[in-house]
Amino acid sequence: MSASLIADPDLSLIRQAQAGDMEAFDQIVLRHQSTMTALLHRFVHTRADLEDLVQETFVKAWRGLPAWEPEKPFVHWLKRIAVRCGLEFYRRQQRSPLSRLAQPTADGRDPLDDLPADTLEADQQRGALGEAQFLLSHLQAEDRALLTLLHLEQMPLAEIAQHFGWTRINAKVKAFRARQRLKTLLKRHGYELT
């Protein structure tokens, strides 16, 4: 047995879940849903969409469990499913003219999500996230997902490439082009990119 097999704390639960044990899968969900929520929170601006994405991620993980290879860290595998769900969400949104993001209001509150923030600082942070998501929503789905992960999640480009199945060179080229398009977009909206 390799070291990664011993190190993965989820292995016994995964084995049980692979055998169809839903209780074990519940435990896996309980362990990782906060991590997946934190990641997918960068992609969407409403709680309903966030819940849908987290749910979609775990349902896909359940279906894909038989294909999971113990050599790969489970969290990494789960993150891959999550970011692909995020990309698919952006593609669906791009095809639907009704689901365009609304511009955040001047006070930073997202008009589609009226949950009150705990503090003024939290309110401003949520407003900043909404504004960044609104700006990125003008880009193509792939650029949008790539820049969301790069700028809002600060995920290394090599990891993004792995998740989307790109080579590192290809990822670099895509990131360069996406940044160029972002620059043009930001200029149009009066932003400067240092």
Add this chain to the structure above:
Amino acid sequence: MNSPDSPKNWDRLTAQARQAAAPADIDLRHAIRAEIATQAARPRTMPHVGLLDELLALGGARWLQAGLACILAGAAWSCWQGVTIVHELTILWSFQGPSLAQL
């Protein structure tokens, strides 16, 4: 978010956006379990939807659209040239036809 008196800066905006906390009270175990049970109960429908998504996304790619436009332009040019060649062959046949008929 950027304050009104300072110039809008993307890096500052994203730095602040990264501080936004995700909702901590999300627990979707029941919803996930229900969705898995629902999917297990109904037959798997449209496994090609993912592929369709990919194809539709590909259709929006500028390089593909430019490539298809080039192919269409090339095909149109070939057809136009083809018409000229056929026309020339017709003329040649009209000259050669009678002598060939005599063979």
